[in-house]
Amino acid sequence: MTSSVKSRLRAAAAAAATAALGCTALAAAPTPASAAGEPIAVQYRSGASGATADQSEPWLKVRNTGSGSVRLSDVRIRYYFKGDAVGEVYRFACSWAVKGCANVTGTFGTLAKPTATADRFLEIGFTAGAGSLAPGADSGDLQLRFYRANWQPLTQSDDYSFGAGSTAYADWSKVTAQLGGATVWGTPPEGNDPTDPTDPTDPTDPTEPGEDGPTLFDDFNYAGHTDPQIAAHGWSVRSNAGGPGVPGATWAPDKVTFATQSGNSVMNLETSTAGTGESTKQTEILTRSMKFRNGTYAARVKFDDAPKSGPDGDHLVQTFFTINDLKAPMADDYAEYDFEYLPNGGWGESGNILYTTSWETYRPDPWEAVNQHTESRQSYAGWHDLVVTIDDSAITYYIDGQLFGTHGAAYLPERGMSINFNQWLIDLAGQTSTTPRAYDQQVDYVLHVKDQVLTPAQVNARVAAFRTAGTTFQDTVPAG
DSSP states (O other): OOHHHHTOOOOOOOOOOOOOOOOOOOOOOOOOSSOTTOSEEEEEEESSOSSEESSBOEEEEEEEOSSSOEEGGGEEEEEEEOOSSTTOOEEEEEEEETTOGGGEEEEEEEEEEEETTEEEEEEEEEOGGGOEEOTTOBOOOEEEEEEETTOOOEEOTTOTTOOTTOOSOEEOTTEEEEETTEEEEOOOSTTOOTTOTTOOBOTTOTTSOOTTSOEEEEOOOOSSTTOHHHHHTTEEEOOSOOOSSSTTOEEOGGGEEEEEETTEEEEEEEEEESSSTTTOEEEEEEESOOOBOSEEEEEEEEEOSSOSBSOOOOOEEEEEEEEOOOOSTTOTTOOEEEEEEETTOBTTBOSOEEEEEEEEEEEETTEEEEEEEEEEOSOOOEEEEEEEEEOSSOEEEEETTEEEEEEOGGGOOSSOBEEEEEEEESOSSSOOOOSOEEEEEEEEEEEEEETOOOOHHHHHHHHHHHHHTTOOEEEOOOOO
């Protein structure tokens, strides 16, 4: 191990830039291409109204103004903007949507006839899971955003569809909407008909990866921890002794269970204790193969702040992570990428904290670590979409569609890893009672797409597509 590697110490992530609030008056919009009597209208407000911002936030609603039902999967909305630089790459994300971000898609395209205020567009679509709108109904909030791939500030003041003073929803004709391929709302930038088949999709946009990349998807649709399909699908439910966790604790396969919630199969990891090592039962499930390296990793996980029974306060760790084996102390080819939620603190923390950590290497005794982490001190109780992407330049973490942290190239993996979920106790100092208590962590699905960087919205779309097709498991990721 070189001294330069040993010198790379844990560094906190930089705070996210805050978008300035604009105070200009609402600009007048042109008359919609189709005024009265059309089946839908689009309302808009700006979530980031500054002339410059770290991201653009077009928040939208689709209203059914007609007399018949409208399937949202037949609707396409375009938001027009001016690129910030030649060849600039943009990425899309859905922060929140009443219809569910999993049912909202976003792709970028270039205009056939660029204008002074538009040479690009963001096209919003919907999956079948978004359902239909009855006459008079609307889609509810679509809190959308897009940003430059290098996270440099973007200029909105010269964007055709941007409304600086649009702080409340109102009909907005500077976005267009198509229904069944016909334009039924809005006025596009001059000379650009949204139905023009020559409008090209930006071939350099990495937010549109191919659909056929090697993929692991598991909906955790199993009968129980002894279901032979668990092993057949490459998983191991841990039963052997050893860390991490309380000395003397055991890993209990029977505490890994499966149930159906809201139509989806869900895996539950239960960890329990009565205040001694011998009474402590921890849980873990992991892939047997360490064949996963670059690409996108995603899971929907439910964290809990309180036990389902007994007194609260234990120093609990609830996780989703990838890892390989440490072949020797400070070995260069070690890798680990963690989401770790501590609902009751631990490791010197007194309250809720969520860590994302990228590891270069470590030595267990005496302890020495080379890693980078980002943390947030707040409650994360409830369901969360966790995404980490790894390419040749960085490790990027997202929570619920929001960028959480980016870690540097020094921490990139050098060989394959396994995918893991576990729940365990750091120690017994947080709650010293001998009254039995038990904690749950739940997992809805896991997804890995090899060598492709997906946005959180694209992850949601992939998962929705698997579920629409009735696919509960797929693994096309090659071994080795």
